[in-house]
Amino acid sequence: MKIADCTTFVIGNPPPHHGGRYFIVVKLTTDTGVVGYGEIYVATVGPHIVAAMVTDIADRLVIDADPHRIELLWRRMYSSGYALRPDPTLVGIMSGIEMACWDIVGKDAGRPISDLLGGRVHDRLRTYTYLYPTLDRPDVYADPAQAADQALFEVGRGFNAVKFDPAGPYTAFDGHMPSLDDIARSVALTGAVREAVGDRADLLFGTHGQFTAAGAIRLAQQLEPFDPLWFEEPTQPDLPEEMARVARQTTIPIATGERLTTISEFAALAQHQAAAIWQPNLGRCGGILAAKKIAAIGEAAGCQIAPHLYSGPILGAANIQLGATLPNLLIVEAIQDWSGFHAELLTTPLDWEDGYVRPSREPGLGTELNEAVALAHPYVPDPDDSTDLHLGMHPSPIR
Template identity: 60%
Template structure:
């Protein structure tokens, strides 16, 4: 079996844009006609350039190769251009290609990918969602704790037992910083109001995006501790795991992080520092499925759990499902609400959601197929990146 062809799709994600402004998908096809899909996440360049990068790397290292030879492909791409160092751009590209190879491998074997990664451990995967806005909202649900508490009840009725929210304010290219007293007060009000609303029916996941210094994060954590969040997410920027470890040692709230890290080498530093109790690798950036499985095994040795990150498209979501199903130390899966809307439309066979859980597929490969007609009908035409940081200091 040899890889013969690549096709890329840069898909605009229609309003309300949950999961990002666009998705970058790849489809690899073998000479014998088996196709597999993958997705690149968060590469900090135009998505059309990312598609070209995928095509370039495929031509250099994957075309003509056996898709089963994941380790060899991984090392060649990881070392491309005399690098051998975690590079978020190259790892996003490699993740998409590697993911597509696993889809092909599973289809060739007639098995879901999780059966080839150690087999099924979990029959159902507990899921969480952000508390998202809805059309006609009277206020901004991201900044109004009372509206967030009302929306939380909607999600509880859908079966969710964990909800994420992030009232700490904008994240900036100049972070970390100390949050203002006003921001600290709002964060505390959110945690208190939501805990009163959900009681013990749901875990609260407090999201931040590296806005704080370690000292600032510790100040926030002390305000949040009475409301017993399941985690405090990425409290400091991802470039200093030693600083995140300071936060972890100073609070009873578990620290979760990892969406902006790539490869086992980044995660090894995190684990060596004792910086996190929960790892949130994104399979469209971390280096692919096998790399994520290795990281999960490293974490398992240290009694650290995994909660695969998803703020992107449903192909990464499908890969997350495969990893989670085969991982003993899986904790919870990020969902975009109940996987309806565009995340369902872009697939021929949507991800299965039941009563707050994702149900692992039994179909071979990743268990999903891209709907080309829908993908081509929604080309991305904007010039903004998937996510944008505030470009000035936040006071």
């Protein structure tokens, strides 16, 4: 069996854009007609540039490769161009291609990917969701009452963990010291959510590397009375030694990993004891096998895994297949209950109910891209928005 074709879908995610403005899905087809799908999580360049890069890499290294030889293909892609070091864009593209190979291998074997990674240790996985703004509650990150109401809604439909990030904008000049307003808003919102949900749900306090270690410690001390399950990415992700300073001075577990790529960057977390909860994104960290290795390093270091998801449902399906096999799995991120457009994009929607998702027992990822829906929703960049990427940062310093 050899890979005969590679196609990339750049899918526009309709408003309210939960999971991002677009999803980038790779489709590999073998010479025997087996199809595999993978999803790329790249935020540094436009998605159509990513699609062109997929074509370049596929033409040079993927076409005619054996999809079963995943480790060999991964190393050949990773060493392309004489880098052999973490590169979020390259490794994001590699991750989608690698994921599609696993989907092919599972389908060829007639087994779900989880069976090929050591088998399930979980028959259902705990999930969490962001408190996403709604038409009725548009200011959940600024208004404690709205945040509390949205948290009650999510708990009411089954979630027992909710995430929010009210600590102010993240900028091109991070890290900075949180302002008094940032601290006050964070404390008021976290307190309102805790009072509303009581002990029915864990609180996941999110930041995006906004702060210096000193600033993060200052904020964490104010949040400790509300007992969050985690304080996410309190400092810049490429300075694990600074994050470790925060970890040593707060009772809140530190979580990080959505911006890290390859096992080497996660190994640095273990070396510095920077975080207790690791959040690899399978569309960026190197793919399914890389994430399995990352989880093993975390297991040896006494850390738990909470796969990150701010993208589409193909990546969600990969998180579920991997998560089912991890003895040190804590929780997986959901995009609410994966209904709406996320369900429409799949031939078989993800099996979520009452806060938990059940891993599919169908071959490969357990579902496929609904290509008719994907093609009916092409992503068209906004010509008037030069920052029209998957995610962005405030361009000016915070004073």
